[in-house]
Amino acid sequence: MATSTVENYIKQIYLLQQNTSGERVSVGKLAAMMGVVPGTATSMVKALADSELVEYEPRAGLRLTRGGEQLALHVLRRHRLVELFLVNVLGLDWSEVHEEAEDLEHAISDKVLNKIDAYLNSPQFDPHGDPIPSARGKVPDMECRSIADCPVGRSFRISRITDQDSKFLQFAERNGLTPGVTIRITDRNSEADAVTIHVSGRRVMLGTSAATKILVEDKAARTR
Amino acid sequence: MATSTVENYIKQIYLLQQNTSGERVSVGKLAAMMGVVPGTATSMVKALADSELVEYEPRAGLRLTRGGEQLALHVLRRHRLVELFLVNVLGLDWSEVHEEAEDLEHAISDKVLNKIDAYLNSPQFDPHGDPIPSARGKVPDMECRSIADCPVGRSFRISRITDQDSKFLQFAERNGLTPGVTIRITDRNSEADAVTIHVSGRRVMLGTSAATKILVEDKAARTR
């Protein structure tokens, strides 16, 4: 029913809402993320509002409706299951699957999706640690903060990388910074804008903006 | 580069050319197969001619160029590898994969396609016995005729089912009529418009129009 353009907009709105923790999304931000001119976003948003996928207050911004959120979660489920399948079964690199999934997420039927889900044993997280919404739209919760604001001296488990850029993912992999890995934060220097961590022997230094993209949780936590 | 609409048209033109063994395809036939109104096909064909994918002689018909044929073979390769993957790896039924592949064929990158090909060990035929063009556009040749015009009394191996309709495929499967299976043609009655065959003990009667859809080859032939 929904075109892939609509699915992409809705997914992006969902992701923007996540960052700004629930506030209304601005048309400008949306346009920027979608790589379109602002006027294009405006007219698209009007169409989405007509289909009752978003609530739209001209000049104030927009927010997903319940239906919009469900669609977003369904797209995200397809995207992330596909990513995991490509990595675990077909052996693609985690740095390249995001692009692939960007197209496949619109072409996978529920029938195939369920087979993939079963094949992978109903996983909860994708290769980047992103939560995979369930078929009913439940998102596995994960309480985690970024390396950028973790106390020095403690150990953590990497749970998620929040940047799909393939250069960054390759860098992370080269340095052993992948979900599940245990790291120890050994130093933070706010003047130098950097954090030092230890990961399996190695010492790695990260600038704050890179550190922000790596989320961790307490050593004790989750089964993954 | 090519939209999925263009890919679908080009693929369909290729398939029509196969049937009519190389003659020019008429716009009307194409429109019918694509499920569009004739005028739509005319304007699409003009666009395809502008992109040099077909040679078009108004009112006389059209034919794929070399480039068009290559595109068709590439789409067909994706379609058929996907079908086989869905059946062999994800366990979908052969009667349902055609529909699935119809969308996926446009969303699979070469990178993923190569992984699938390797995973399946570079197969030559899909679940319906359709030949899978190689990455370089070579089509595995198969010399086969339909059950409808095979001599009575001899044995053959089923090599291909040329009908994607899921009801027909389910019927075929129920009666053990799948590629690789050996059958024996025991009777033909042109008045009754029917053929009788034996397949693993069972006796099956087929009307000519059904028999035409099942292709066989000499018992001796091919490694599959």
Place this chain on the structure above:
DNA sequence: ATAATAATTTTGAATGCTCAAAATATAGAG
């Protein structure tokens, strides 16, 4: 409060694909 600035919306136009219906060409029947 006014003016400058930034964000947003509107307008007008293009592209790709489609349909309905009218116009035209072609082939076969008489």
Place this chain on the structure above:
DNA sequence: CTCTATATTTTGAGCATTCAAAATTATTAT
């Protein structure tokens, strides 16, 4: 050779998506 049935093309229009550029509104600085 003329008429008619059939296939094909043309015309005019709509939908989804996009851009460029102009118009409008909201925000901020003075």
